[in-house]
Amino acid sequence: MPAARRDAFIDLDAYDRLCETAEEGERLEYIDGRVFRMMVGGSTAHHALTRRLDGLVAERLAPGGPCASFRETMRLEAGTARFYPDVFVSCRGDIAPDPDTRSVASATVIIEVLSPSTEAYDRGRKWLAYQALPDLRHFVLVAQDQRRIEAYHREGAGWRYELLQAPDAVLRLDAVAVHLRLDAIYAVVPMLATASDDRPFSVPFGPAQVAGIAGLKGLDVSGAIEKLLTEMDAEECAAAVAALVGLADLPPEESWRAVLPQRLHRGLDEALRGML
Numbered sequence: 001m002p003a004a005r006r007d008a009f010i011d012l013d014a015y016d017r018l019c020e021t022a023e024e025g026e027r028l029e030y031i032d033g034r035v036f037r038m039m040v041g042g043s044t045a046h047h048a049l050t051r052r053l054d055g056l057v058a059e060r061l062a063p064g065g066p067c068a069s070f071r072e073t074m075r076l077e078a079g080t081a082r083f084y085p086d087v088f089v090s091c092r093g094d095i096a097p098d099p100d101t102r103s104v105a106s107a108t109v110i111i112e113v114l115s116p117s118t119e120a121y122d123r124g125r126k127w128l129a130y131q132a133l134p135d136l137r138h139f140v141l142v143a144q145d146q147r148r149i150e151a152y153h154r155e156g157a158g159w160r161y162e163l164l165q166a167p168d169a170v171l172r173l174d175a176v177a178v179h180l181r182l183d184a185i186y187a188v189v190p191m192l193a194t195a196s197d198d199r200p201f202s203v204p205f206g207p208a209q210v211a212g213i214a215g216l217k218g219l220d221v222s223g224a225i226e227k228l229l230t231e232m233d234a235e236e237c238a239a240a241v242a243a244l245v246g247l248a249d250l251p252p253e254e255s256w257r258a259v260l261p262q263r264l265h266r267g268l269d270e271a272l273r274g275m276l
Helices: 012-020 044-060 119-130 182-188 207-216 223-230 236-247 252-259 262-275
Strands: 026-031 032-041 069-071 074-080 081-083 087-090 109-113 138-142 151-153 158-164 170-173 179-181
Touching: 012 026, 012 170, 026 119, 044 087, 044 179, 044 182, 069 182, 069 262, 081 119, 081 151, 109 119, 119 236, 138 170, 151 182, 170 182, 179 182, 182 236, 207 236, 236 252, 252 262
Parallel strands: 109 138
Antiparallel strands: 026 032, 026 081, 069 087, 074 081, 087 109, 138 151, 151 158, 170 179
């Protein structure tokens, strides 16, 4: 998790002043009045993948079209939040090269290369904030320690989750007419360039993280439901998070039924009755 600065719960003007005095290589992100300190770069694999993804996307965007790609030094405005995605595509159509331009207020595609210190942040609070972007159509998480890409594609009022690991897998960003083979993406990481990797993957989520994200989604995590969450294993927690971030506007009981595994539905019914 990125470190939150002590200047907690500040307004956007104060955040902008902090950015003006930020150290070289430091990125300050802003969510719900709090500032999070990020660092540009990271591991050599992270740097190589970020540069590679930006290059592949940029060269496939329609020449002269409305879309442009940006890397981690360009700020993205998502409502009142401010972020520095590793790679993103904006199709606003009126972004001209300008040395004074420091931020963009629209994104159609966002790509984050995962790091151990920021993975939970990227998957949780940050992804929830990204969903407020009306133009966003694809959100992509790229692993740097194995050939694994996860993508969320907007479909109607919700999101479809996709896991890509196969040697011939293709990441399809249809909203910008860009298709990327995993082989092409991972060619810059020698140890992952040719090996297929179908190992089960782990994500840093447990019952507490599921409860926290459910709370951010506006769901009531009562004592009875919280107890049900503690009965979930790591794989079920990962599935629950994927379900939570893709939830459309459903009644709470339907939302919990979509999030909790089938084996806990009887306990859910009892918990919901107790909440009435």
